[in-house]
Amino acid sequence: MYKNLRETVIDLEKHQMLIRVKSEVDGDLEVAEIHRRIFDKNGPAILFEKIKGSPFQAVSNIYGTYERTDFLFRKTYDKIKKVIELKADPSRFLKSPLKYLGAPFTALTALPMRSFFDKPVAYGTTQISKLPLIKSWPMDGGAFVTMPQVFTMAPGVQNIMQSNLGMYRIQLSGNDYKLDGEIGLHYQIHRGIGNHHTLYNESDEPFRCSIFVGGPPAHAFSAIMPMPETITELTFAGMLAGRRFRYFKDDQGHIVSSDADFVITGTIQKDRKMPEGPFGDHIGYYSLQHDFPMMKVDRVYHRKDALWHFTVVGRPPQEDSSFGYLIHKLVEDLTAGEFPGLVSINAVDAAGVHPLLLAVGKERYMPFREKAPEEILTIANRILGSGQTSLAKYLFIAAEDDDPKISAHHISPFFQHFLQRVDWRRDLHFQTKTTIDTLDYSGSGWNAGSKLVIACRGAIKRSLWKEFKLDRSLPGVKAAFFAMPGVWMLSFQKWANQQQAENEIQALIANLSTLSLEGIPLIILCDDAEFASATLNNFLWVTFTRSNPSHDIYGVGAFSEHKHWGCNGSLIIDARVKTHHAPELIPDPVVSSRVDKMFAKGGDLYGL
DSSP: OOSSHHHHHHHHHHTTOEEEEOSOBOTBTHHHHHHHHHHHTTOOEEEESOBTTOSSEEEEOTTOSHHHHHHHTTTTHHHHHHHHHHHHOTHHHHHOTTTTTTHHHHHHTTSOEEOSSSSOTTEEEEOGGGSOOOBOSTTOSSOEESSEEEEEEOTTOOOGGGEEEEOOOEEOSSTTOOTTTEEEEOOOTTOHHHHHHHHHHTSSSOEEEEEEEOSSHHHHHHTTSOOOTTSOHHHHHHHHHTSOOEEEEOTTSOEEESSOSEEEEEEEEEEEEEEEOOEEOTTSBEEOOEEEEEEEEEEEEEETTOEEEOOOOOSSSSTTHHHHHHHHHHHGGGHHHHSTTEEEEEEOGGGTSTTEEEEEEOOOSOTTSOOOSOHHHHHHHHHHTSGGGGGOSEEEEEEGGGOTTOOTTSHHHHHHHHHHHOOTTTSEEEEEEEEOOTTOOSSSBTTEEEEEEEEEOSSOOOOOOSOOOOSSOOTTEEEEEEEETTEEEEEEOOOOOHHHHHHHHHHHHHHHTTSOOTTOOEEEEESOHHHHTTSHHHHHHHHHHSOOHHHHEEETTEEEETTEEEESSOEEEEOSOOTTSOOBOOOOHHHHHHHHHHHHHTHHHHTO
């Protein structure tokens, strides 16, 4: 159980899970390039001792592997798991009282605690310009806080148990922000801070906000934990840290975390927005520049010997993938209560999380008649109507009674199970002109797009082919590869506009209609079929981040019957890069070359 981030770093180093970069490095792209290379090698946490222009050290990659994430929470995980198990099924206490005897004491750490002194002596003040200003990608609008814990309370609320703590990215420099005086906050749909902003717009109270950076590892994780709106994330932070969340209120009325390394306080301007971004985000593309709320900075607190905690996001998997891993481990017992009938669910990290959701559900409605998707459709609607899962763009849901071994977490077997059974005439259910993830630019507008539920149940209908030899060329097709049995990736001519795409694909369908393709239920059109089929992650990323169901799905033998769309032959997804898509994240070649030379020195870089 760690009291602060410095204790964490010392413990990681003691267990040979951390390296030090002793050479001075530049926060402008260089630090991020070093981080990515070490992460890609499943490397250790990284302590940067000298960041150009800042007196503070910085640390990243502490959650860089699942094993290290487990290590960080090894002393509290089992205890908090028991609390969650009891919440899912209170009768477990009666069945195994000795096992759960300590659970009530664990829950006591959930109560935030006001620090005895108004202002801990460990704190001093600094300026935004003195912080490690880390820019991750060449087109980023400036330096960002990538591991923030953003704290707000609704107007008129004094009880900290009614607060919200969320991880919403913060732009520190660039664009039109006045350095040291103004910063940008990026928060998306379905976020707690948005509810507070709405209430402040109807109030005369100033919208005070505190941004915590660092502290025990549990605090950053808690900021992304999907808690009910009525329960503050500070309670979870206390339980996971094994130590109550400590805080005090400064003389300007701001809540300050006593354990954070840095705290930026200020007031969000209710009636003023400023351009924020671009920012290289976790889907693997830039989120573009848009108007978002601006906060006027009051103070920047820091602890003695403070560590700037950051990460680098990009095409998954990245360090933040460990958050999804730990969330699943913790809340899997609550799934049945939140989604009755649901067996397993997986927001697929490799596809950018929200673009693709896989699920398995029970079918109990009509066990005495021919199998068809029934209860799993009800479950799918519940999923799309609940919190963060409502942002899913593609939802594939299978029935457990077809194969009790099927799991949403075993992705390749899941797709094989699905493609063997799916009936494209029956199983496609579209939602059009709806909201999608803010970071997903595949739709018809910002936050605007469509969703597709594919609910599959029944006996095996086909054998899946692993290869297929064409006896003639197909119009627009440059190359063909199989990503997995039954999934045919076709390199197709470059996308120009929607009308041309529809004409080109209809010409392709006319030719495909003359072929026997019963073992190829799914065809993906892409820019580079060899790349897209090279790995499972490439297939998932290309297919589901670059397509909008309403606009980019076609079918051989397509039909529309009473407003239901389906197809008799292969389903086709146009996953080419479109002109309205956000740019892909590509490192700066000059910086990459410079870091190449650093790594060539080996020991000099790491101080080993």
